[in-house]
Amino acid sequence: MLLYHSEIFEKHDTGTHPECIARIVNVNRMLEKQGWIERCTKPNWMAATLEQCKRNHTEKYLDQLHRWCEESAGRVESDTVVSSGSWDAATLAAGAACDAVRRVCRGEDTQAFxxxxxxxxxxxxxxxxxxxxxxxxSIAAQHARSLGCEKVLIVDWDVHHGNGTQASFWEDPTVGFVSIHRFPFYPGTGRVDETGTGDALGTTVNIPVSAQTGPKSFLDQLATQTEKFAKKFKPDLILLSAGFDAHENDPVGGLSLQSEHYFEAGKWIAALAKEHCQGRLVSLLEGGYHLEHLPESLDAHLRGFISD
Ligand SMILES: [Zn+2]
Incomplete structure (x- = not known):
């Protein structure tokens, strides 16, 4: 497995925000302690280029974001904070995803986190x-397309709906999006009837679940709907938005999952990738805000990847 980790992600200083530096400090500590850093291949990689970012974002927004970071602008949106290190962290994060996609597509490895x-x-x-x-x-999916992948499937099991990702590929039949999320909940999107438009009609699959949904039902619905879609869609590559905020103790999200359920989820998605795209799977950390359960859930997720 390819593993991308860096202390540069600690430069995105958000103060007392739940999406805080301690999250990644604890994740990196777990990766070390559990032997992942020793066991995995750790590629050198670069920040995403403007060209890569522009495949998914407007030039105007990228300029604005760069300025906000230079000014260490603080709160730039009701929930989102920017500091002087945020540009380097955000572009390095997108760059990790692009580099992982490139190496997995070239066959250097099948799995990356x-x-x-x-x-x-x-x-x-x-x-x-x-x-x-x-x-x-989204930037990584566009990068995969530019490298010749014909169909990219993005699976998103963060407890929140991936509205930005859905919007990126709403009209694009070459990138499929399956999201399971608590509903009604932030950000308010992700109804069953949101399925894409034009040629892309049916390439977005939303699985909204109530706050009372138990772990078995969550995992069953995710597996059933994703497998049904993947059979028809035939992806060359699977990207995973791996959020861990459906954990029962998560302070921001919260559903009913316990850390070990991410072992099952990891094992399932690795098997899905084997069935449909020679195992090619790139997983990215999204949410997960409990400072102990996040690293614990992530460790379970990675164990699931390699369990087969
Ligand atoms: Zn989330």
Whole structure:
């Protein structure tokens, strides 16, 4: 497995915000302690280029974001904070996803995990949103397309709907999007009847679940709907927006999952990738705000990846 981790993600200083530096510090500590850093291949990689970012974001927004970071602008949207280190962190996060896609597509490895922040799946083409600055998973999907992947499937199991990712590919039949999320909940999108438009009608699959949904039902619905879609869609590559905020103790999200359920989820998605795209799977950290359960859930997720 390829593993992307860096202390640069600690430069995105958000103060007392739930999406805080301690998240990645604790994740990196777990990766070390549990032997992942020793066991995995750790590629050198670069920040995403403007050209890569521009495949998903407007030039005007990228300029604005760069200025905000230079000015250490603080709160730039109701939930989103920017500081002087945020540009380097956000572009390095998107760059990790692009580098992982490139190496996986070239066959250097089949699986990759990017331990990055800030998260990305709420970021819109022209605006930050919900703790997210650049939509790393969308930038990575566009990068995969540019490298010749014909069909990319993005699975998003963060407890929040990946509205930014959905919007990126709403009209694009070559990138499928399956999201399971608590509903009604932030950001308010992700109804069953949101399925894409034009040629892309049916390439967005939303699985909204109530706050009372138990772990078995959550995992069953995710597996059933994703497998049904993947059979028809036939992806060359699977990207995963891996949020861990459906954990029962998460202070921001919260559903009913316990850390070990992410073992099952990881094992399931690795098997899905084997069935449909020779195992090619790139997973990116999105949400997850409990400072102990996040690293614990992530460790379970990675164990699931390699369990087969
Ligand atoms: Zn989330």
């Amino acid at each position: 990017c331990a990055v922040r800030p998260p990305g799946h709420h970021a819109l083409r022209d605006a930050p949103m919900g703790f997210c600055l650049l939509n790393s998973v």
